[in-house]
Amino acid sequence: MARHSGGRGWYSKVIGAALGVALAATGASIWTAQAGVVGGSSKPAASETAVKPVAETIVHASDKGPRGVNITIDDGPDPVWTPQMLDVLRENGVKATFCMVGTQAEAHPDLVKKVVAAGHRLCDHSVSHDTTMDKQSQAYQKQQILDAERMITKASGGVRPMYYRAPGGAFTPYSRKLAASHGMRPLGWNVDTKDFEGPSAATMVETVEQELPDGPTILFHDAGGDRSQTVEALRQILPQLKAEGHTFGFPVH
Structure with a gap:
């Protein structure tokens, strides 16, 4: 997996706003809508079960x-x-x-709830998107x-997030084991x-067509810069892949 580096410095400037987030009373039903049916029964709310x-x-x-x-869509949510992107997906x-x-x-938080x-x-992509995670201490x-x-x-x-994706693919054996122990599949x-890097929508569509035989998980981003071409690429590639006989799912958990 390629390590992303160009144009990513904005994360070091992000300051998490001190927003009060009221826990939604509908957490269980939202989880069921997200996770679907597992093993013939609805998955219970993550907040109600041991990980x-x-x-x-x-x-x-x-x-x-x-x-x-x-x-898969990384780095957001972005207002x-x-x-x-949610509109195009819908x-x-x-x-x-x-x-x-x-x-x-x-x-x-409003956008997280909408997602x-x-x-x-949901997938955990770290606190601050440090692509040198694999060079850092376990702590x-x-x-x-x-x-x-x-x-x-x-x-x-x-x-809870169901997956963990290391920034820039900077996994370590420790980070994978830690995430997995918390129910988050790497x-x-x-x-x-x-x-x-700012390619056109047409270039992104071509990349998907060329590289999809290598495997099914496609990486897009919804933050970190102008993503208008990403929105357009999704608008083009989703119906195109459907027409080619592909179905859309989630990474195996």
Whole structure:
């Protein structure tokens, strides 16, 4: 997995707003809408059950099988771009996995709740998007992962992230084991649209078509800069992939 570095310095300037977030009374129903049915019964609210450890291997596969595609969207939520992406996903009947930065989730809890209420899944993307995580101490990694988990869970109204994606793919054996012990499956990607570098929507669509045979998990971003071309790329690629016989799912958990 490529390490992202260009154009990412904005994270060091993000200051999490001290917003009071009231825990939603509908946490259980929101979780059921997000997680769907597992093993023939609705998954209970994460806030009501003990966290069950999951596999610590980095997942890429889709729960929809060989023709499945996982849309993953990183770095938000963002008040400009996240709502536009939610609209495009809704218009196409597609669910995605949103890998959220803790400070962004804390600053925009309304958007986190909208993501969950629309049936999408949450992913822990650390507190501050430090792409040198694999060079840092275990204490630092723990703080970045678990503080972000708490921030996202609070912002969502009680729904825990189901995955952990290391910033820039900077996983370590320790970070994978820690995340998995908290019920967050380490999440990789196969197709990198490199939208943070500013390519056109047409270029991103071409990248998806060329790289999708390598695996089903596609990486987009909804924060960190102008994401208008990402919105347009999603608008084009979602119906195109459907027409090619693909279905949209979530990473295997």
